Each structure stands twice: as structure tokens, then as C-alpha cells.
Amino acid sequence: MQQPTSLPRRRLLAGSASALAAAGLASFQSQAMAQAAAPAAKPLPGYAGFKNADAVIVHSSTTIETKRSAFGSSVVTPTNQLYVRNNLPTPSESIVADRDAWAVQIDGVKKPAKLTVGELKKLGLETVTMVLQCSGNGRAFFPTKPSGTQWTVGAAGCVVWSGVPVREVVKALGGVADGMVYMTGTGGEVLPAGLDPKSVLVERSVPLSAMEDALLAWEMNGEPVPLAHGGPLRLIVPGYTGVNNIKYIKQLAFTVKESEAHIMSHGYRISPPGSKGDPSQPSVQEMSVKSWINSPIPEDGNQASGLVQIQGVAFGGMNAVKGVEVSIDGGKTWKQARLIGPDMGKYAWRQFVLQAQLPKGTYTLASRATDVKGNVQPETRGENQSGYNNTSWADHAVTVTVA
Amino acid sequence: MQQPTSLPRRRLLAGSASALAAAGLASFQSQAMAQAAAPAAKPLPGYAGFKNADAVIVHSSTTIETKRSAFGSSVVTPTNQLYVRNNLPTPSESIVADRDAWAVQIDGVKKPAKLTVGELKKLGLETVTMVLQCSGNGRAFFPTKPSGTQWTVGAAGCVVWSGVPVREVVKALGGVADGMVYMTGTGGEVLPAGLDPKSVLVERSVPLSAMEDALLAWEMNGEPVPLAHGGPLRLIVPGYTGVNNIKYIKQLAFTVKESEAHIMSHGYRISPPGSKGDPSQPSVQEMSVKSWINSPIPEDGNQASGLVQIQGVAFGGMNAVKGVEVSIDGGKTWKQARLIGPDMGKYAWRQFVLQAQLPKGTYTLASRATDVKGNVQPETRGENQSGYNNTSWADHAVTVTVA
16 A cells, blocks of 8 residues: 655645645645545654654644554653644744743633743642543544544553643632632634634633643653644643643633533534534543553564564553553453553553564464553444544454564 | 854864764864863764754763753653763764664673574563763862863763663573673774774673663663664663663673773772772762752743742662752751652652742752662762762752842
């Protein structure tokens, strides 16, 4: 399927993407284009030019996936390999020119205030490691081929965030106002002109309880949050899928009702197959227990017979991982894998490894994680119209040949 | 002091460095040059071109320091900000062209063998986070101004390594041969012609016990170990200063005696002031408990009065950190700081923070760490001729102005 593409054609594609970006609709149109076009390697968009092109798959100007072969075994996903999924065109570089001057309006507290990043830095400091995962990671494994980016495993990474705990900000502002039920974050993207703002605004509500571990983060993996990942300031809601972690956050409000933005009311809903999203359906928020194998995989080519280290990553979403089992026969039998490397907290992923002797043959390798609450990664996906929350171990299995 | 330098002059400096590199003596000569030259910003050497120039200080073509203001608060030091200290010119890029083909000779075991990285990857997998710190970090604080790079705090970082445990390799080769006392690693640098190899070879011996947690690592911070940091394969000896973590390792031998290479026998010794290094003096190996403050620091400019988050890093070398105290009055009084963020194991550093209310004035901020064995970071440095192992909390204190 993968055809070498001549440079002129690649440049042409890049030019088209720029034209669409200028029209303010790069996100939706270029994604449609990406799916229509042949699967040739696309160039990195400018705002993500620092990514390692060899480690990622560029799906469109707003969707970039980490290759399964690039995850490595060192827990933290390097920034230059981390996936990108932006719901709107990336804001101008000008918003990171003076990072400390970026301001966020805090509402739904006793004393609402507009605080700059510089002011937030005085209020408190915490560091949280967490799995950042797109709601649609694993969508490509749905046989129904839901519309949207065809992510396999690489719309996820384990990332270290530093910032001020939201609870400290709230405390400094007198506490949450009475009767509030949700924490609602609003992104600072420039909205395409001529459209109803509610139809495009990136605004998401999560339960008030998510405030406890949430951060307003200015640092990611030891550097100021890159523009591509929501800098100068991003709302971090550990355990929640990517879309709930609002980039370029310009308002954080404690609210009685969920946001009425389309992305909240109709987008990111677990809709029965064949139906459209609506507010009565469950919202895509908390992640659940999941794992997958990163080595060996078919992309590595045939394996030599003998000893092999079967390795991958496992996480529990809201809960720490307790253990991981690995199967070399497609799930008929399982062996307990060994968790290795540092435990970076319950929202991070763990590395696992199972050492196995593999004679010549073909093996279907699968992994199945269990969290500390006893939740076991399921064999089958939960069917839904948009291909969200795929945690199926069967879907994530790989078949490798030992020659 | 810091003068803007015109581009032509910077290019000229770069050209001189290249000429020295061609002569095979870049390390020693350019270092001498660096100290003689005015402290103008130097360009990054080619092999380290991926470093973030804004986050580092280029001392010479083989010595690059992380700025104190760049450490951030996210535990792991990003690869593009990590310090570099090479004892010899960096090998050619050709050695990382086929990483799995790089071979290391294992000697002093029951069944000596030459193993490629590809073969090592089959034998086992572990991930270790550790502080990598140059033996001379903090040298600039010695009032005697010992010769060598004038590192302040930035010849250190917290790094995640993945590779095979040395003990697994040894097990696969029948165990350590009888009577061996040291683990000796030899670097694969190309030696300058016309010199006695022993005078320049990078070869270090550590006690056999260090084998327990040592790795032969092919991955650093989630990516193949960069050439600048010893790729394709580096010996990692957690808790030991940088020089003991042999880059481009080509031989790992269990030996009865310490290496006779000059860098072992006379270099990196704790010599009394005024004397030269010799084998009777203690070798610079295990690190001890140390901490420093990274924010606020004078480089940040004057602070606004009010609440401030005083933050930094602390590590115990061979032992985990138990706690950190912070002083705002130059060590007269101390308060317990809070450890924040993930605990990545006993060889990693911890982040600490102390929240303080600072009215207008001048403050000398200091930090003092204690490890789980009860070792307390000392007030004074241990004087020695070459400026090694500076852990003095007084030397690492900073004076800031609140205006």
C-alpha cells in the first residue's frame, strides 16, 4: 500500500494544507483530504516541525500519531515523538512570545479573577505524570471504520506535566461557588469566522471531583508546554481522555451545567452504532484499563528464534495498574509479565516485559492489564458509532513471525 | 560580562574548533581555549546540534552545561537540555548508522563473548532513572579555581535509561570468573594518533558490587542513546559520577586489578590541594547527598514581593532522598520543604518546593538534603585539587532580591 512519493507531490500536499489553514478550516477539511488521499508520507506541519519525522505518522495537519515501533521502553514519551490531535487550527506563535503574560479567567469561584501564568506560578507547584490519550485511539481497529483519524495505538503517550494544582487556585479565590457541579475549560483557539461559536468552540466539562488532581500546566516533559501541545497554559485532568485537557486555556469555570458547545453536547459521546451523538449519551471522559505490546511487532520484520523480550505499556486510566498478563497464542493461555522501570504514579503507564523462548513459527501476541480495583482489560471493544475508548486486548494483539 | 558576539566572530570560533577536532585534540585544546577566551556565547558543536541553545552554556566543543534556569520542575531532564562532557572527541556518526551491529566484548566471565546490541536486546530489559552528574559539577564554586570546566550546577541531569542488566549478561555467560574484584569498561573512542593509548584511553573500573544495578543501555529518555551521550551503547552505573558511565562501550571486563589507563590511575582522584593525582588517593566514584535551588535565582531578575515557590532538586547518589530543608536566611534557620512529583527510584532526583512569603529585601536561599541513611548534605565542600564532588550547600546557595 505504501508508495514512495516524489518530492513535488509532497510539496503540493503541503501547499494545499497551507491554503486550507489560511481559510481557517484546516482541521476538518485536511482530515477529510487525508482519508481520501493515498496513504503517502505527509510532511510535518510547521507548528510541529520539531517532531521526529521518523517516529511519527502524519495523518493530517492537525493529527500526528506516534509509530508503535517508536515507543521505546523508557516510560516517558519524548516530546518530539508525542502525538498531536488538535480540534482547531493551532493558534499563532505569538501567544507563546510572552508566556507569563497569558491570562486565564477563573469563574464560578467566590472571588472570580483573571490570572496570568506569571501569577499562577506564585500560587503553587505540582508535577504529575499521566497518560495523555486521544478518545479515538484504537479507532482503526473497529471493523466498522468509523469516520475520524484512523489511530492504531499511537494517539497516546506518557507525559510529565508541571503547574499549579487547580485546587490551590480555587483556594486562593475563596473556594468554589455554591452549587457548582462541573469544571468547564475553554480553549483559546481563534474561531473560524462566520460560524456559530458554539459549533466550533473547544469547551469541555468534567465532574467537579476531577478538580482534585487537575493542574493548570505551563511545563511539559521539562520544557515550557509547546504550542503544539497547548502552551502557554493547558488544563490537565489526569485520567481523562485528551480532549478534556483543554489547550491554550483562556477560561476555567465552575458551572452548574455542562458546556453547551457542540464538542461537549454532541461530540465525544458514546453513541450506539448507526446513531448520532446527543447529550443523553455518556460523554467520553475517564479512561479505563488498557495495554498493548510495542515489541516485537510486525514492523520489526521477522524475529530470530530463541529468547525474546515481549514488552509494552499498560495503564489504568483512573487507577494504577496492578499487573499485566501476556499471551503468545492469541489469548488461549496467559503468563504474568514483569512490571519494569519507575512507577510514576497511578495516572502514568507502566512498562511490562515477558521473556519467552520462541521457536520458528507464527505467534499472536496479546497483553491484558488489570488495575488495582480489579478491572480487567476486556477481550472485545465496546461498539460505538465514533470509535471511542477501544481497550480490546484482541484488537491490540499483533502477529509476528519467527523465522 | 556577557557581550553580544557578531556572527562572523562566532563562525571563526567554530572554524577553529573544527580545525582542532581535525587534529584529534579538540577536547583538551579547545577547553584551554575556552578558558582563555572571553565568555562569549559559543556555537553548539555539530554532534550536539540538537541541543536547545537557549537552555545550555557551551563551554567548549566537548563541554556543554545546562543553565540553572532551564532545569524546570518535571523531574526528567529533556535530552536537548542535558549536559555533555566528553573526554575525547566524539566518534563519527557512522557508529550509529547500524546500532544493533555495535559489538561489546565481555571478558572476565566464565564464557567470554563478543555480543552485538541486537543480541543484548534479546537477553533482558530494565529501565533505570538516575542522576547523571559530572565529577566536577560545582567546580566553579571552589575559590581555588581548579583547572577544568567551570561547571556550576548544570553538569547534571536526571535521565531514564533502558537496556539489559549487566547481571543478566553475566548470567548468560556463565557468571563472573573467579577472583574478580572490579568491573572495567572501555570506551570505543578513536584515540589520537602518536600518543600512548594508556594516556588517553577512557577506561574506568568500579567495584564488582556496582554490577548489581548496572545496565548496558541502548535507550535514553525514550530514544536511542544519542551519539553525544554515548550511543549506540553506554555502560550505566547508577549512583556513580558521569565518567564511570562509559560511552560507546567496546569492552566490559571483570578484572582483578583496576585499569591502568591514566584516567583511572591518576585522573579523577581526590588529591589534596597542591598535589597531583595518584593511585593511592580515593577515586571519584559514588556520588553523595546533594541539592540545589533552581527557582528563584538571580538570573530570573528581581522577584515581586509576596508568595514565592522556592524549588529545586535533591538526590542521594547511592541512597534515596529522605527530605530537604530550605533556608531563606543563608542557613541560619531551616524549614522542611515538600517533595513533589513522581519518585522515580533511589538513583533519581526528587523535586522539592517550599512556599514562602517574601517581603521586599534580599534573601540568601539555600537547600540541604538528607538521604535515607541519615547522611546530611554538608555546609562546606571537601577541598581537593581538581574540584570534584562539591556538595556544599553554602556553595550552592543563591542570593535574590525581592523588590
